[in-house]
Amino acid sequence: xxxxxxxxxxxxxxxxxxxxxxxxxxxxxxxxxxxxxxxxxxxxxxxxxxxxxxxxxxxxxxxxxxxxxxxxxxxxxxxxxxxxxxxxxxxxxxxxxxxxxxxxxxxxxxxxxxxxxxxxxxxxxxxxxxxxxxxxxxxxxxxxxxxxxxxxxxxxxxxxxxxxxxxxxxxxxxxxxxxxxxxxxxxxxxxxxxxxxxxxxxxxxxxxxxxxxxxxxxxxxxxxxxxxxxxxxxxxxxxxxxxxxxxxxxxxxxxxxxxxxxxxxx
Numbered sequence: 001x002x003x004x005x006x007x008x009x010x011x012x013x014x015x016x017x018x019x020x021x022x023x024x025x026x027x028x029x030x031x032x033x034x035x036x037x038x039x040x041x042x043x044x045x046x047x048x049x050x051x052x053x054x055x056x057x058x059x060x061x062x063x064x065x066x067x068x069x070x071x072x073x074x075x076x077x078x079x080x081x082x083x084x085x086x087x088x089x090x091x092x093x094x095x096x097x098x099x100x101x102x103x104x105x106x107x108x109x110x111x112x113x114x115x116x117x118x119x120x121x122x123x124x125x126x127x128x129x130x131x132x133x134x135x136x137x138x139x140x141x142x143x144x145x146x147x148x149x150x151x152x153x154x155x156x157x158x159x160x161x162x163x164x165x166x167x168x169x170x171x172x173x174x175x176x177x178x179x180x181x182x183x184x185x186x187x188x189x190x191x192x193x194x195x196x197x198x199x200x201x202x203x204x205x206x207x208x209x210x211x212x213x214x215x216x217x218x219x220x221x222x223x224x225x226x227x228x229x230x231x232x233x234x235x236x237x238x239x240x241x242x243x244x245x246x247x248x249x250x251x252x253x254x255x256x257x258x259x260x261x262x263x264x265x266x
Contacts, residue, residue, distance in 0.1 A: 007138060009024055010228065014224075021234040043101060044157055046101060047141075051142055073094050117144060120142075122138075122139055140181075146193065153195055154182065158199060158200075166207075177221065192209070
């Protein structure tokens with residue numbers, strides 16, 4: 001689905017057009033992965049393995065979940081990882097991820113709040129407005145069916161160290177667009193509960209989208225896609241996110257000999 005858009009693709013364009021060009025036009029491979037992204041991937045994988053068993057009505061222990069996470073960390077940590085924050089080690093991040101999972105387990109045990117439908121599910125859907133249509137894709141961290149409320153729930157795990165406000169959640173485009181994906185599969189799903197799990201804070205945020213807000217979201221998304229497709233100039237944008245950028249060695253803003261260096265570990 002090479003021509004499909006995604007939330008991460010549009011976010012990349014908004015953050016830095018040169019990064020977008022490297023990643024989505026030139027298809028330059030990343031030589032180094034950031035430790036935060038690595039940790040987040042292992043947390044997602046551990047929760048996927050756990051919830052696949054929950055789907056079968058098998059509830060493993062907290063120790064099982066933490067051991068699964070440790071195994072996934074070891075199996076994938078042979079390549080180079082980038083650590084930006086001074087004084088932090090890979091072990092610090094591994095332990096942090098494990099604590100996030102432990103806290104999550106204690107909060108939601110015995111995991112009977114809803115029925116698991118899908119985990120880490122790749123989805124394809126269409127965004128429409130004003131006669132314009134574009135293909136979109138994404139990955140649902142988890143889709144549940146809430147039997148009590150008779151609605152679907154889209155769950156998204158976040159390992160970010162920043163906690164957004166309720167206003168931020170209500171304006172977040174990602175799960176709003178995923179609501180459209182669920183509705184394309186189940187047209188009767190007029191209402192969908194959107195749930196974010198901010199694991200670093202052991203906090204859950206919820207939001208719902210009205211038909212009007214979904215229409216506005218599609219309009220805004222189509223406009224942004226058109227901006228991306230007509231763009232011919234891809235200058236770099238310097239920001240606090242530059243330290244975490246995997247394309248830093250290629251960026252003209254970072255070729256000066258006094259540019260800040262980052263550490264890597266093998």
